[in-house]
Amino acid sequence: xxxxxxxxxxxxxxxxxxxxxxxxxxxxxxxxxxxxxxxxxxxxxxxxxxxxxxxxxxxxxxxxxxxxxxxxxxxxxxxxxxxxxxxxxxxxxxxxxxxxxxxxxxxxxxxxxxxxxxxxxxxxxxxxxxxxxxxxxxxxxxxxxxxxxxxxxxxxxxxxxxxxxxxxxxxxxxxxxxxxxxxxxxxxxxxxxxxxxxxxxxxxxxxxxxxxxxxxxxxxxxxxxxxxxxxxxxxxxxxxxxxxxxxxxxxxxxxxxxxxxxxxxxxxxxxxxxxxxxxxx
DNA sequence: TCATCACCTGGAGA
DNA sequence: ATCTCCAGGTGAT
Numbered sequence: 001x002x003x004x005x006x007x008x009x010x011x012x013x014x015x016x017x018x019x020x021x022x023x024x025x026x027x028x029x030x031x032x033x034x035x036x037x038x039x040x041x042x043x044x045x046x047x048x049x050x051x052x053x054x055x056x057x058x059x060x061x062x063x064x065x066x067x068x069x070x071x072x073x074x075x076x077x078x079x080x081x082x083x084x085x086x087x088x089x090x091x092x093x094x095x096x097x098x099x100x101x102x103x104x105x106x107x108x109x110x111x112x113x114x115x116x117x118x119x120x121x122x123x124x125x126x127x128x129x130x131x132x133x134x135x136x137x138x139x140x141x142x143x144x145x146x147x148x149x150x151x152x153x154x155x156x157x158x159x160x161x162x163x164x165x166x167x168x169x170x171x172x173x174x175x176x177x178x179x180x181x182x183x184x185x186x187x188x189x190x191x192x193x194x195x196x197x198x199x200x201x202x203x204x205x206x207x208x209x210x211x212x213x214x215x216x217x218x219x220x221x222x223x224x225x226x227x228x229x230x231x232x233x234x235x236x237x238x239x240x241x242x243x244x245x246x247x248x249x250x251x252x253x254x255x256x257x258x259x260x261x262x263x264x265x266x267x268x269x270x271x272x273x274x275x276x277x278x279x280x281x
Numbered sequence: 282t283c284a285t286c287a288c289c290t291g292g293a294g295a
Numbered sequence: 296a297t298c299t300c301c302a303g304g305t306g307a308t
Contacts, residue, residue: 016303103304109291110303155289160305197305218303240304242283269303278303 007056008084009039014280015270017088017207019098019111020118020135021281031118033091034134036127049127057089069257069264074228078267085270087263088207092175093168094135095208096190099200100160107280116152117141117161141165160195167193175209183211198246206262215253215261217241224268225249232256 013021013028021030028039035050046056070076101113114135121136121144136144142165149158167173173193178186186209190201199216206214215221225236233252235245257264273280 099303104288104302105290105304106292106302108302109289112291150289153290156287156305157289195305199304203303216303220303240284244282273303 006084007044007086008082009041011082011085011270012056012088013039015082015085015266016107016273016280017266018090019107019114019281020094023281024130029130029132031094031122031132031135033094034123034137035091036125036130036132036134038128038130047128049125054089057087060087062086065260065263069260069267071257075257075264075267078264078271081274082267082270085267087212087266089210090208091135092179092204092208093138096164096168096173096175096204097135097141097161099203099207100164100193100195101154101157102203103157103195103197103200105157111281113152113154113157117154120148120152138165138168142169157195160193164193164195178205179209183213186211187214198241198243198250202250206265212260212262213254215250215257215265217246217249217253220269220272221265224272227272228268229256 009028013030018030021028026040030037030039032052032055035048035052037049037052037055038047039045046052048055066079070079097117098110098114102110105113117136118133121140122133125132125134141161144162144165146158146162149161154161168175173189178189181189183205186205187198187201190196190204191198196204199218202214202216205211206216217225222236222238222241225233226238230236233249236249241249254261
């Protein structure tokens with residue numbers, strides 16, 4: 001009998017939260033900011049090249065959260081299908097840049113772009129027997145030229161990344177403050193950055209800034225709401241979710257799914273993509 | 282306020 | 296081979 005707070009590494013990494021991970025033999029090797037991490041399922045271990053601040057959110061009371069979000073058959077089934085799926089607490093800057101790059105792009109392409117950024121701007125690091133590049137530092141990316149960013153195949157996202165990095169470098173965006181701020185304040189602040197809309201802001205808030213009421217609404221989430229919750233959220237259609245609708249919808253979602261709505265989203269998202277046999281990392 | 286459209290890029294399918 | 300369409304969106308008009 002598996003304990004409900006047991007983390008399944010494979011499922012967690014392959015759930016669209018993180019991109020800079022590779023499976024090497026029985027271990028998952030990944031980059032989180034300036035740290036290199038190695039995760040192993042059995043026997044369970046987490047090794048880090050640096051000090052890591054609760055990457056796997058051990059402080060979350062999973063029994064409580066899972067009970068809280070299992071409010072209907074759909075979420076209940078999603079939780080059952082992905083036992084051990086957990087939210088990760090990512091390095092905020094890496095998460096911020098990652099999801100700016102995610103716009104109109106596939107998981108494989110996002111990974112490709114981020115790996116290019118690490119190779120060009122990151123620090124080469126040896127850990128255990130492995131060697132890889134860490135994520136670029138804020139200052140480095142802020143001072144990168146457009147040509148360098150375009151060489152990383154970011155395309156139209158290159159200018160977004162540059163400006164976003166500059167905003168952090170100048171302290172216009174301060175992740176420590178945002179971690180302490182409430183959800184609305186955080187979203188509003190992030191959306192001032194070019195290239196960050198509602199969906200990307202929700203991803204950053206959920207995956208790196210401890211906002212569990214964030215519920216990113218993308219094509220998949222929209223499909224899920226339409227498929228399983230059409231009655232509950234009457235204004236959801238197959239058409240793109242407009243700015244005004246997004247905020248209203250989000251309010252209704254939190255009202256229905258509760259304070260851990262972000263966790264429900266993660267389970268639902270994982271279930272529906274697996275159901276459609278979409279590939280992960 | 283809302284609908285349309287372009288946008289870099291790589292990969293899949295015609 | 297070459298083209299078209301799409302991929303976990305956003306911003307400009």
